[in-house]
Amino acid sequence: MTDYLPGGRRRVDRVLAPDFVTGLDGLDLDQIRARRIEADQEETDLSYARRLLQGRIDILRAEQAARRGDGPMSGHPRTDEEIVKALSLVLADERRQDHGMGRHTVSEPSRIGEHRREAERAVADVGASATDDLSDEALAAAVAKLVDVEARVSRVRREVQGVVDALTAEIARRYAAGGVPVGAGS
Structure with a gap:
């Protein structure tokens, strides 16, 4: 799905190529910043795809719990209001063990359609659309x-x-070494 392919043409392939972070001392600051922006955007997109998958996993696990007779989906909610309430409880589960690293980003996913298609393909591959x-x-x-x-x-x-x-x-090394005047960008 998103594994690195040496010589691949996708952004993830460029970002994870070994030469993306080697020889940085030979690049000017703008080139390094451009690479960081590209890598940051890929992280944002992967984070989005990950959350799509986690949401579907949460829904399927809620179905498993409902079949055992517990959880917010037990009793199979029927009205729109009951379904929305149950899903909001499922998707906001505070007991999650797989939270991210808490990295802050201001980026929006740039390839929403591509990642959604990948996540939907994964869901379709397991036949998990009609849980009943x-x-x-x-x-x-x-x-x-x-x-x-x-x-x-x-x-x-x-x-x-x-x-x-x-x-x-x-x-940061360049700032600390004094090679970059403070206020020259991020």
């Missing part, structure tokens, strides 16, 4: 498959965050 039609075993398999995809997206996202950190460190 899935057996308990098929539902468990669907959750497992989406958890695997989400883990791969998270792994790539962490790799991209490492690139962002390396580029940020180089910019």
